[in-house]
Amino acid sequence: MALAAGPEAQRGKLVVTNIGLLLTGALEAPLGDADTIVVESGKIVALGKRADLDTENAATTIDAHGCAVSPGLIDSHVHPVFGDWTPRQNQFGWIDSCLHGGVTGMVSAGEVHLPGRPRDIVGLKALAITAQRTSAAFRPGGVKLLGGAPVIEKGMVESDFYELAAAGVTLLGEVGLGTVKAGYEAKEMVAWARKYGIQSTIHTGGPSVPGSGYIDADTVLEADADIIGHINGGHTALPLRQIRCLCEGCHRGIEIVHNGNELAGLSALRYARELNQMHRVILGTDSPAGSGVQPLGILRMIAFLSSFGDVPAEEMFACATGNTARMRKLEGGLIEVGRAADLVFMDRAQHSSGENLLDSLRKGDLPGIGMVMIDGIVRCGRSRNTPPAERIPEIL
Numbered sequence: 001m002a003l004a005a006g007p008e009a010q011r012g013k014l015v016v017t018n019i020g021l022l023l024t025g026a027l028e029a030p031l032g033d034a035d036t037i038v039v040e041s042g043k044i045v046a047l048g049k050r051a052d053l054d055t056e057n058a059a060t061t062i063d064a065h066g067c068a069v070s071p072g073l074i075d076s077h078v079h080p081v082f083g084d085w086t087p088r089q090n091q092f093g094w095i096d097s098c099l100h101g102g103v104t105g106m107v108s109a110g111e112v113h114l115p116g117r118p119r120d121i122v123g124l125k126a127l128a129i130t131a132q133r134t135s136a137a138f139r140p141g142g143v144k145l146l147g148g149a150p151v152i153e154k155g156m157v158e159s160d161f162y163e164l165a166a167a168g169v170t171l172l173g174e175v176g177l178g179t180v181k182a183g184y185e186a187k188e189m190v191a192w193a194r195k196y197g198i199q200s201t202i203h204t205g206g207p208s209v210p211g212s213g214y215i216d217a218d219t220v221l222e223a224d225a226d227i228i229g230h231i232n233g234g235h236t237a238l239p240l241r242q243i244r245c246l247c248e249g250c251h252r253g254i255e256i257v258h259n260g261n262e263l264a265g266l267s268a269l270r271y272a273r274e275l276n277q278m279h280r281v282i283l284g285t286d287s288p289a290g291s292g293v294q295p296l297g298i299l300r301m302i303a304f305l306s307s308f309g310d311v312p313a314e315e316m317f318a319c320a321t322g323n324t325a326r327m328r329k330l331e332g333g334l335i336e337v338g339r340a341a342d343l344v345f346m347d348r349a350q351h352s353s354g355e356n357l358l359d360s361l362r363k364g365d366l367p368g369i370g371m372v373m374i375d376g377i378v379r380c381g382r383s384r385n386t387p388p389a390e391r392i393p394e395i396l
């Protein structure tokens with residue numbers, strides 16, 4: 001069983017040094033030149049060249065041995081239920097397994113797989129509040145799951161959104177998975193949610209599983225949710241001309257998921273690049289789902305989109321980290337002073353034909369993970385799920 005993060009906190013000063021490649025998570029400058037990061041109380045307090053930093057009196061020193069360090073990956077689209085269990089594939093430990101794929105943060109797109117999920121308004125509000133509370137209090141492997149994403153239903157009124165926000169709910173589940181499927185109805189509720197600080201995601205494309213719905217580009221544009229959820233369908237995608245309309249017709253988040261249509265995902269990426277709007281691209285898995293659970297899903301997306309989409313791998317890392325953190329207002333996602341020390345240590349996988357980590361991703365290979373840290377606490381060493389990395393960090 002995965003360990004829950006209770007009141008534990010990082011103590012003393014932590015220094016990470018000998019970083020070979022710094023992936024910043026910032027799309028505008030995705031590669032940094034720092035070789036050392038200093039962490040205190042779970043936050044990055046300094047970064048730069050070791051000689052320029054105060055690294056004395058560290059309680060813990062980690063020698064990265066030339067590995068790359070990236071912000072922890074953020075899965076923008078998951079369907080959790082409670083704890084580290086998913087009824088969709090009747091699997092335990094899926095979140096902890098994703099930690100071994102470099103994922104340190106997840107955002108719920110709705111606790112839709114709960115058997116007997118309530119669809120009445122008081123029931124769906126109660127579920128959302130419960131899911132928000134449980135995900136905040138129980139963190140498998142330390143992974144930060146932002147949960148409690150209600151699926152809106154017909155009959156909800158403005159005061160429902162006020163109540164949800166007052167109770168601590170910050171997200172809507174995928175619009176369109178409930179009875180609200182028409183653009184004009186969704187638009188009103190999305191606006192109420194936004195008024196009270198609740199972020200929204202809309203389902204895009206054909207139904208995912210029996211009971212889910214079809215949402216076309218006109219509906220997505222009319223509803224005006226903050227994130228165009230799985231723009232490449234989950235699984236059935238809209239025609240490519242509609243996906244292009246979505247990219248051109250609004251400024252909302254372009255979310256590409258693992259469990260969607262790969263051709264459509266690649267096309268959405270190309271449209272975003274043509275529009276010079278890569279800052280809108282974020283990545284998710286849309287798991288657990290009918291397609292299963294993908295512990296390496298975000299890494300696979302980075303390798304797939306970088307290799308087939310001909311995009312520098314460091315930019316795809318930014319899509320999977322900093323873009324999502326900025327859009328979702330999360331505390332990690334970027335390696336900069338003041339951010340949470342959620343870090344992934346990686347290197348080229350053993351026997352990859354790539355010349356280095358970034359080149360191996362451009363050739364479609366997955367990297368090897370040697371360590372994952374959340375809030376300045378080492379959560380795992382060499383990943384049990386990735387191919388073995390050539391170099392791994394060491395706690396001195």
Ligand SMILES: [Zn+2]
Pocket residue numbers: 174203204208229230234
């Ligand atoms: Zn969906």
